Amino acid sequence: MRISTSDFSLRHTLECGQFFRYYPEGNGYFVLAGDKILRLEQSGGRLAVAGKADTDSVKALLGLGDNYPHIISGISKDPFISAAIRQSYGLRLMRQEPWECMISYICSANSSVGKVRFCVNRISENFGKKISFEGREYYGFPRKLDATEKELRECGLGYRAAHLARTLESVSPAEVRRLARLGYQDAKERLMELDGIGDKVADCIALYSLGFPQAFPVDRWVGRVMKEQYIRQKANYRQISSFAAEYFGHYAGYAQQFLFNFRRPGQPATER
DNA sequence: CTCCAGGTTCTGC
DNA sequence: GCAGAACATGGA
Numbered sequence: 001m002r003i004s005t006s007d008f009s010l011r012h013t014l015e016c017g018q019f020f021r022y023y024p025e026g027n028g029y030f031v032l033a034g035d036k037i038l039r040l041e042q043s044g045g046r047l048a049v050a051g052k053a054d055t056d057s058v059k060a061l062l063g064l065g066d067n068y069p070h071i072i073s074g075i076s077k078d079p080f081i082s083a084a085i086r087q088s089y090g091l092r093l094m095r096q097e098p099w100e101c102m103i104s105y106i107c108s109a110n111s112s113v114g115k116v117r118f119c120v121n122r123i124s125e126n127f128g129k130k131i132s133f134e135g136r137e138y139y140g141f142p143r144k145l146d147a148t149e150k151e152l153r154e155c156g157l158g159y160r161a162a163h164l165a166r167t168l169e170s171v172s173p174a175e176v177r178r179l180a181r182l183g184y185q186d187a188k189e190r191l192m193e194l195d196g197i198g199d200k201v202a203d204c205i206a207l208y209s210l211g212f213p214q215a216f217p218v219d220r221w222v223g224r225v226m227k228e229q230y231i232r233q234k235a236n237y238r239q240i241s242s243f244a245a246e247y248f249g250h251y252a253g254y255a256q257q258f259l260f261n262f263r264r265p266g267q268p269a270t271e272r
Numbered sequence: 273c274t275c276c277a278g279g280t281t282c283t284g285c
Numbered sequence: 286g287c288a289g290a291a292c293a294t295g296g297a
Contacts, residue, residue: 017278105278112277115295158293163280198280219278236287260278275297282291 003047003055007068009090010042015269016091016261018208020104020117024269033061034097035140037133063092075248075255080229084262099173100141101209106164106196107157122155163196184212199237207253216244216252225263
């Protein structure tokens with residue numbers, strides 16, 4: 001299957017830190033989305049897709065339905081953000097499976113992108129089903145996860161294992177998916193009732209999987225860059241995110257992703 | 273060995 | 286409500 005695209009960079013979209021389950025291979029990538037696997041390769045405005053998936057679901061996954069020129073012109077408020085956009089032009093916010101996204105970002109607390117990838121892969125290997133694709137074996141992310149704290153520790157989660165174990169008992173995949181029907185504030189509040197989910201993780205889930213582009217996750221790097229470039233003083237989470245909402249507007253989440261990618265140290269592409 | 277990583281929770285004011 | 290400390294783990 002082939003999809004024609006514009007204003008799209010597969011590399012920036014996959015490697016900007018929003019998503020964990022991909023592997024560079026040749027000129028393209030293997031991408032694990034839920035329990036499906038795809039091979040994607042971009043050349044210019046053409047995206048070649050191999051694997052069991054229809055065009056619409058691939059487009060949705062990669063944010064190809066977003067009106068890019070409109071979003072970019074809306075957030076291009078100053079030279080700094082413009083430079084950040086230029087560096088990763090074509091980056092799009094993905095629409096991840098909410099359940100996988102929630103678990104991934106609970107794993108991310110006080111950790112690193114590489115370590116989160118490690119944990120999510122472990123969870124998949126230990127609880128997901130095996131998929132054979134183009135002569136190799138992969139593991140899909142589990143549709144349901146009935147894991148004990150001990151089993152989660154064995155996946156490398158450390159103290160986060162206890163939080164995730166409690167959250168797994170209190171919410172189902174369908175309930176997490178259903179949060180997309182609520183408003184942003186209500187969905188975020190509901191997420192923050194769950195163990196291991198605070199402001200930042202809730203915003204990541206809202207932005208990367210529930211389709212709320214106004215969510216503005218403030219992690220170490222985004223906090224740093226916002227204080228260095230925009231606020232010029234100490235500021236807590238609420239102050240930074242409300243500034244961002246007012247300054248960048250409805251698509252503040254896109255601004256956040258460009259800023260995160262601009263400010264954090266360069267990440268090498270993951271090997272298989 | 274020490275420091276850091278896409279924070280959250282618990283504690284004490 | 287807000288600041289500080291504690292928290293497992295792997296990589297640099």
